[in-house]
Amino acid sequence: xxxxxxxxxxxxxxxxxxxxxxxxxxxxxxxxxxxxxxxxxxxxxxxxxxxxxxxxxxxxxxxxxxxxxxxxxxxxxxxxxxxxxxxxxxxxxxxxxxxxxxxxxxxxxxxxxxxxxxxxxxxxxxxxxxxxxxxxxxxxxxxxxxxxxxxxxxxxxxxxxxxxxxxxxxxxxxxxxxxxxxxxxxxxxxxxxxxxxxxxxxxxxxxxxxxxxxxxxxxxxxxxxxxxxxxxxxxxxxxxxxxxxxxxxxxxxxxxxxxxxxxxxxxxxxxxxxxxxxxxxxxxxxx
Numbered sequence: 001x002x003x004x005x006x007x008x009x010x011x012x013x014x015x016x017x018x019x020x021x022x023x024x025x026x027x028x029x030x031x032x033x034x035x036x037x038x039x040x041x042x043x044x045x046x047x048x049x050x051x052x053x054x055x056x057x058x059x060x061x062x063x064x065x066x067x068x069x070x071x072x073x074x075x076x077x078x079x080x081x082x083x084x085x086x087x088x089x090x091x092x093x094x095x096x097x098x099x100x101x102x103x104x105x106x107x108x109x110x111x112x113x114x115x116x117x118x119x120x121x122x123x124x125x126x127x128x129x130x131x132x133x134x135x136x137x138x139x140x141x142x143x144x145x146x147x148x149x150x151x152x153x154x155x156x157x158x159x160x161x162x163x164x165x166x167x168x169x170x171x172x173x174x175x176x177x178x179x180x181x182x183x184x185x186x187x188x189x190x191x192x193x194x195x196x197x198x199x200x201x202x203x204x205x206x207x208x209x210x211x212x213x214x215x216x217x218x219x220x221x222x223x224x225x226x227x228x229x230x231x232x233x234x235x236x237x238x239x240x241x242x243x244x245x246x247x248x249x250x251x252x253x254x255x256x257x258x259x260x261x262x263x264x265x266x267x268x269x270x271x272x273x274x275x276x277x278x279x280x281x282x283x284x285x286x287x
Contacts, residue, residue, distance in 0.1 A: 004061065006034040006102055006182070007085030011075040013041035015093030016050055018127070018227060023054045025096040031103035034089075035061040039079035041069045047093070073196035076178070080185075080193060088185050090178035096125070096225040097179075105182040108217050115156075116214025117183035117207065119176040120223035127229035134228060141171050145218055148174060157216040162208075162259035172248060173204035175216060180224050183210065200244050205251060212256065 008026060012019065026036060036058075038051050048064070055062035067078045080088060087109055091097055101120070108118040121143065126134060147166055149155055161167060161174065175181065191209045194202045210216065252260060253268035260268070269276040 003084040003086070004033050004035040005085055006031070006087045006089050006106060007037055007083035007185070008034055008089045008091050008097075008102075009037045009039065009079040009083055010091050010093060011039050011041065011072075011079045012043060012047050012051070012093050013069075013075065014043045014045045014047060016043075016046040018094040018229075019047060019050050020054075022091055022093055022096060023050070025098070026091070027058070028099045029097065029102045030099055031106055032060070034102060035063065035083075035085060037079055037082045038062070038064045039067050039075055039082065040064065041067050041075045071196055072199060073194045073202050076202075077193040077196065080188060083185060086185060087182050089182040092177070092179045094127075094227040094229065095177075095179035096227075098123075098223050098225065101223040102182075104219060104221075104223060108219070109182065109184060112215075112217065114215050115217045116187055116210045117175070117181055118217040118219065119181045120219040120221060122176065122180050122224050122226040123222045125225050125227040127227050137228070141173075144171050144174055144176055147171075152220065154220050155218040157211060157218065159211055159259055161211060162256055163261050165261050165263060167261065168249065168252065168264060172201070172245075173207070175204060175207040175211075175218075177226055178203050179226060181207075184214075187214070198244050198247070201248055201251075205248075208252075208256065212259070 010022070015022075040048055040051075051062070051064055055064065063082065065078065065082055067075055069075075076090075087106060089102060089105065105118045105120070109115055124138065124142065145155055147169070148157070148161070148164075157174065167174075187210060190213065191206075194206050196202075198205060207216070249268060250272055252264070253272045257265060257268065270280045271277075
């Protein structure tokens, strides 16, 4: 049996509350040449029972793998290692794919060999108290590309994005959450896997790696629904004060220095380069 064109990979951990809705959105896809890969991080709730029942009723491959817990990035990577498809499509346990999602993203990648990753706009499901904090989040992160271009239509990002003066400004993630993207599996052979040492920025650190080599295509339509709720990983990390955002500038200095705007090159040189730090000290003494 030939490998599927798309692997929908679902990293799970205690996701019973919303998982069924996520799985049902797979059944409604207009594109049908796919497999589902579930990588479970030792869930203690009904997650695996929900997946097993789903598998029994499906006429497409559903493969379930158990993974020893070792952090969010390890689970993402474990799921990717099991994928057999030409393209990888993430779906988190609390998000939803709209019916045309696979078809439209697959078409972009098949017809554009220079595109490494395709993403889309997102709709939002508010499954927590709709307070001022939520409204502020939506105003800031609801449209990740509005500061890049306000022109209607699809958008192609190239590595010129790194040269923009607002590249490091919020929102730092210019692409989207993993549930919103599809990318070529062959990318893994060139760029490796997600950085498991990171907890908060591992997704857009990986998108940056892709953008350094490939173009990224952004569809000007919503093809996924992203859920906001108090139990999601970002909210839990914030409560636990897990925050690796401060590492981001140093990662950019290390891996993207010559692609950055001169303003950031100068700032990072004096901040992170030992020779630059020495020059800064000498300048202070002279003044």
